[in-house]
Amino acid sequence: MRVEAARSTWLADAPPASGWVSVSLPDDWSTRWPEFDGVVWYRLTWQQPKPAAPVAVMLDYLNMAGAVYLNGELLTRDPQLVEPLTRTWNTPRYQSLPPSLLREGSNTLLLRVSGLAAYQPGLGWATIGDATTLQKRYDAAYRLRHDLELFGLSITATLGCFFLSLWLMRRQDATYGWFTLMSLAWGVVALNQVVSSPWPFATTDAWEQSTLIALCIYSAAFTMFIVRFCDARLPRAEFAAWLLVALSTAALLAVPHRYVPIARTVVAVTQEVGFLATCCGFLYFAWRAGRTEHRMLSLCIVTYITASIHDLLSFIGVLTDNHYYTPFTSQFLTIGMALVLGWRFVSNLRRIERFNQDLVVGIADAKAELASTLGKQHELEVANAHLNARLNLAHDLHDGLGGMLVSSITTLELAPHAMPPQRFLSILKELRDDLRIIIDTASSENVGEHSLAQQIGPLRHRLTRLLENQDIECRWQISGVENCYLRASQTLDIMRIVQEALTNVLKHSRAQHVSIAVCRDENGLRLVVEDDGIGLNAFSTGLPHGTGMRSMRNRARRLGGTFDIQRTADKTLLSVHVPHLALDRSPA
Structure with a gap:
């Protein structure tokens, strides 16, 4: 088979009459005509005997786009033969040759190839032969390319x-x-x-x-x-x-x-x-x-x-x-x-799974250790609760029964023969009532059935009588607590502070006048005990460290308030202020 090539223009529909040169396939025309962009016609001439079987042509590739003619008749043509060119450079081509166009003897296959010199333009291997054999080769090449x-x-x-x-x-x-x-x-x-x-x-x-x-x-x-x-x-x-x-x-x-x-x-x-x-x-x-x-x-x-x-x-x-x-x-x-x-x-993922497994084991160990620690902590808390309960009970006994006993002993020491039997019975009933308050407080934390004013009333009466028996004039001011309902422990703390403060006045102050104010307003609850006695001997060095004073300070702190003592030239002022006490509760 003889192969020739000749250059042409972009719009040429027919091969040139001259300028043909012999080439061998595969052909890259940029090696022969550098920088040539346009159309090159390839002319393949071969002798064809009378075909006994269908004949076809297979092209490995045609770069970049083109058309195929057999003996002057168009067989196939790409859509774009000028820019932008159809990109069939990597596609093998198979075309059956119609028997009506084949001649016995010399035949010519013309291939119009449009390409650019920068992209290796030209024609690959061309094979003309048995259609069945070439079809198989084409199928294999198409699958590959x-x-x-x-x-x-x-x-x-x-x-x-x-x-x-x-x-x-x-x-x-x-x-x-x-x-x-x-x-x-x-x-x-x-x-x-x-x-x-x-x-x-x-x-x-x-x-x-x-x-x-x-x-x-x-x-x-x-x-x-x-x-x-x-x-x-x-x-x-x-x-x-x-x-x-x-x-x-x-x-x-x-x-x-x-x-x-x-x-x-x-x-x-x-x-x-x-x-x-x-x-x-x-x-x-x-x-x-x-x-x-x-x-x-x-x-x-x-x-x-x-x-x-x-x-x-x-x-x-x-x-x-x-x-x-x-x-x-x-x-x-x-x-x-x-x-x-x-x-x-x-x-x-496997490392994460192993980590999760280790984490599960670690968490289980930590849970066990935490449970053991919490168990020990619970035991300590229970022990501390028992101890605090005993301390509270001791303070209640000191502030309540202790004060009553002190005042009763003082009365007996001053006039042991002048006290009538009814007075002894009254003292015993007062001790009984105070003990009942302690027992009720220890057994209940619910809101009380009586307001703070109702709770303070009996205490006010009892303490006023004790102070007056010692020639101490007592003046009370109670306001804003008529609808104040507190838990039993809170009511007891307030009453014990009042009771302990007045017991100290009775025991140590040598006062002639004392005033007690229990007032409630929008700023909270304020308790003030003022006397004109000699004051506290230890005041110059700070608060005294007696059981009663520590008890009052602790009770004020437990209520969420402040405790203060001030001494002037002619009076002692004890005050407790509770700003955040829940004072607006109604009885349950």
Whole structure:
């Protein structure tokens, strides 16, 4: 079969009459006619005996778009033969030759090829023969150049979307994010292998620029993925990778069309060098200090490196082979990377599960230890509660029965023979009533049945009589407590403070006058005991530390109030202020 080629113009519908030169297939016309963008007609002439079986023609590829004529009759034609060109450069072609057009003897097959010098324009292997045999060859070639490419593209898109979802749920793991960007960028590169429509670009240059820019992003994202996968940070190398992407993008977009081949070659070689440097660095790390997952990934990378070098040589024209193997090996690499990420993910889950198991055991031990500690603390609290109850009982006995006994003893000492029997009986009843108050308080914490004014009334009567028996004038002021209902313990604390304060006046003050005020207003409850006695001997050095004084201070603190004693030249003032006492309760 004789093959000839001749140049023509973009709009030529017929081959030229002259300028034909003999060529051999596969042919790249940029090596013969540098910088020629346009149309080249290929004329294939062969001797055809009378066909005994259907005859067909198969073309490995036709770069970039074209039309096929048999003996001057059109057989097939791509939609776009001028810019933007139909992108059938990677598609094998099969066409049956109609018997009505075949001649016994010399036949001519004309192929109109539209292409640009920057993108290796020309014609691949052409075979004319038995239709059945060529159909099988075409099916195999189509599966290799189209179906497998499309299958790989779907895998890339699926894995990219899967790890994108993982990254969105776990953004702190940058490895997933870089893998996603790498997959999406490679998807754009792989798309160039299978699409035939020039959309959405208006020129072939725009298509090629987008593909090469995506390849640059893929290379940089691959570097970032490897660095993060190794749990490392290389700020300078990472900055250099993205700076190279930016410079490459700017160069591809700004370079004039006539310098596109040089720019593409420089960018492709530079990116390939960076990519291979990353691969070699990772291989060194994986087999020197890496983990099992690193070594698993390194095996996938070795395979990809070989295909990448082959495709680079084909891209820059060193090899005339039109087959590109990185789209296939890239799927192997992508799947390997996904499996390694899955391995790491599962390993992390297992570590989390082991941690959770250890945590469960630890929590169980902590619970047991806490239960033991709480049990011991409960025992201590119970013991302290018993002790506090005894102390409170002691204070109540001191402040109540103790005061009554002191006042009764004082009365007997002053006039032991003048006291009538009814007075003894009255003293015993008062001691009984005071003891009943202590018992009721110890057995109940509910709101009392009687108001504070009703509770203080009997105490006021009793203490007034005791003070007057000692020639101490007593004046009471009670206001605002008629509707004040408190818990029994709170009422008892207030009464005991009053009782202890007046007992001290009776025992120590030598006073002639004493005034007691129990008042309630919007600022709380205020209790004031004022006398004109000699005061406290220990006042100059601070509060005295007797049992009664400590008891009053503790009771005021328990009520949430303050306790204060002030001494002037002619009087002693004891005051208790309770601002936050719940005074507005109604009886239960």
